[in-house]
Amino acid sequence: MSATISLQQLTDQLDQLEAEAAKAIGAAGSASELEDLRVGLLGKKGKLSAVLGAMGKLPGDERPLVGQRANVLKEQVQGLLGERLSAVKAAAMAERIASETLDVTMPATYTPAGHRHPLISTIEEIVDIFSGLGYRVEEGPEIETDHYNFTALNIPPHHPARDMQDTFYLSEHELLRTHTSPVQIRHLEKNPPPVRIVAPGRVYRRDAVDATHSPVFHQVEVLAIDEGLDFSHLRGTVTTFLQRFFGDLPVRFRASYFPFTEPSAEVDVQWRGRWLEVMGCGMVDPAVLEGLGIDPERYSGFAAGLGVERFCMVRHGIDDIRRLFTSDLRFLEQF
Secondary structure: OOOOOOHHHHHHHHHHHHHHHHHHHHHOOOHHHHHHHHHHHHOOOOHHHHHHHHHHHOOOOOHHHHHHHHHHHHHHHHHHHHHHHHHHHHHHHHHHHHHOOOOOOOOOOOOOOOOOOHHHHHHHHHHHHHHHOOOEEOOOOOEEEHHHHOHHHOOOOOOHHHHHOOOOEOOOOEEEOOOOHHHHHHHHHHOOOOEEEEEEEEEEOOOOOOOOOOOEEEEEEEEEEEOOOOHHHHHHHHHHHHHHHHOOOOEEEEEEEEOOEEEEEEEEEEEOOEEEEEEEEEEEOHHHHHHOOOOOOOOEEEEEEEEHHHHHHHHHOOOOHHHHHOOOHHHHOOO
């Protein structure tokens, strides 16, 4: 500005600033642009402040006239900024709504609900029953050593009992476990009695594939070690489990042989008018306890094992074990 200035000059500048502000505000397309305009027009170093700073060169009676005009302009600019900001926000919201609109008349994409495989649900039910009886779930590796799978279970090399379990050997000393009993040995090595565990898992044997045999199947084994346990505790536990799973059916025990239990028994349930073998059990052989450094004079225990596929097939009336492994949806959707 020049050294001298008149009232008319300042008034003209305010009129020009009003026109510029209205045009700039009307063209602004975002909240950030409007904020920049507000600062440039009304800020401490803005254009309106520059005009007001020149009022000191006017006579005293003219200054109120410029101040009054500047206040009117300030209110006008603030009003324009507010109106434009509301319009910008409304336009942005309308654009967002348009871009995110869902066509509720379009046909839905149907995704059928999944469910547990019958083998998985059978394992869960068995484990849940034993958990309710105070047993803790334990798991172990599927690739085992000869020691844990056989020797520690009172099955030394060349023992005829090894012929009962045709084994997949990976090397001279490594194999695919033939039962989940190694889990019991591993647990007892790290946990002194009393012990109550249930060990579910996948096992492998070189069985021919037919309606009742598979080289891959599932077992659940149970172990209890404590002072004073005898066959009556084993019988009561197994009977309770079977009657909870199958219902209130007759249960019988038949003498049998397992290298790691003595005495041993096969267990049957009377299912639909005939006796059906479902699991094996017995008192833990003292030689197994001694091999783990557990005093068999102080502690005794029992073990039991079952094939999950057998329980699943009996429960659901499945006639061929291979149906459980074919992933045939026509079969699996029935469960």
